Amino acid sequence: MGQPLIYLYEQMKEEQVETIRQSAPDYMVIDATRESSQVIEDDIVIMLGWDKELGQRLLNSETSRLKWVQSISAGVDTYDLDCFAEKGILLSNASGIHSISISEHVLGVLLAEFRGIRTSITHQENKEWTREDISYKQLSTQKMLVVGTGQIGQQLAAFSKGLGIQTYGVNTSGHVTNGFIECYSHKNMSRIIKEMDIVVNILPLTEDTYQLYDERMFFSMKPGTVFVNVGRGPSVQTEDLIHALNEGQLSFAALDVFEEEPLPKDSPLWEIENVLITPHISGLTPGFKAKLLAIFVQNLRQFIQDNTLSKNEIALHQGY
Template sequence: MTKPIIYLQRPFRAEWIEKIQQLAPEYTITTDLPTDLSQVEITVGWEKQNELALLNAEKLKWVQAISAGVNQLPLTQFAQNGILLSNGSGIHSESISEHVIGSLLAYYRGLIPAIIDQTTKKWAPNTIHYDQLAGKKMLIVGTGHIGQKLAQLSHGLAVQVYGINTTGHPVEGFNETYAIKNLAKIVPEMNIVVDILPSTEATYHLFNSSIFQAMKSTAVFVNVGRGDTVHTKELITALNADEFAYALLDVFETEPLPATDPLWQTKNVLLTPHISGLTVDFEHKFMNIFLANLKSYLKDHTLNQNQIDLQRGY
């Protein structure tokens, strides 16, 4: 009888494959594209080119996404086929939080123009904008794993931290939290607005001209969530009109960002190429999630970490 397959759609170190095999001896573990995709029951990662064949495989029961975002996956078909989905949420919380803090310090301490001046051997301390992060009010839009870690680190720098989530329910580490429907009412009070939202129908272009116009003229906007949560054209218009002071962007509606995109020429913006989630010892952190889920799946076909609600998309 043919063994069902656990298909790892990216390479992992041998030690992890051995641990998977120890937990699931009745399965074939492979990092190579299976000849017969109909035998795949569990897949780690999701490749678009194999999507149709996997969705038609009656044995496919669980997809463990590697990333935190799952908007690019066929959630409707997963729901129709009764396929479980879990993600890598929490793995990147430290890396993304440090990226946000680093970017904010680079802005407030004048490091960005200093780096530019260094390339031309220009000594111009009197032209560099500077401020302090301590005492600023930060609004974190998305109070999950990443938002909570960012709140923790920001408190250590004497930042006042507020949060936005779906209902406004309280979350440890935040001075106050508000429902997402109140976003436009809250942003005028904030010095920093950080977008850590997933991509869903409800969050599409949530950050648009009405939000940017409501922000302080001295405020900083950060996006490390998903690119399509921001209306890029209206963001560019707001920056060019000085409706707020600066944008720190790591994610974009189109990636890679085309060379012709006007963002490259927009003033008061720092662009980084979706690097905030790059994580030291990624495999160890990821496998902590996957192996815990594999144990519960093999026991009773449930997942105990990071299961996605396929209707909500997160």
């Protein structure tokens, strides 16, 4: 058994790598993006980022020392959580890093629709000065249901309050959460959703949220509802979404995530006029590496002290 290793699959600046080394002097730090030296895989105790091929070998190894993985994303649905739980491997995510970016994205796409900006962009391309087909509404006073009241949902609620949006939330139990007028449980979601003008999905992907938005859910909404998805693509049944758009049940959908990515060129969504497609960019965040490092180093110091994590630990049986 050799020196325990911290394996950096996510590229960091040299000074950031040095910060990790200083925080864990008893560990060897391997920067996989720079170093080509052979690694004794079973000595990897901590992994920053997830190398799927290497990770699978470690999960299958009876002698692996892997004890903690720091994900670079908020969603962890691509990990084998059952295997992590069985082997006692801790998993933490990057929740909180993307909160401002995703909140700004949601408000940006809503303003683009409500203020006729999407249509104006088309007119500009065609050098047309016209207001005839520009529809506009006031975002202020709209009732918005944020499905997922974690760090991103709370940030969106805070920003929305400044615009006068009436913001409600949905979470697992319906517990009260800061920033929301009222919160409801998942099981009561279909009852309250019919009163909302805007529905924003920010849920992680779990067994309970897979294809949550199906025909029943879409047609429980108020006719003309605006739907925004910045959570996970597979939470939406795509064919049912297309049907709801074509029937006018949804007046507009802003979609950043999809069941299949990249979105296939033959998807009908490309051709639907009242759809805004963005290529999974809502979480792109300036200074991402520095923010990720802050979470990782805080957890690293706690892990070295007592093999626990102090921030963003995933409840493996829940999936978030």
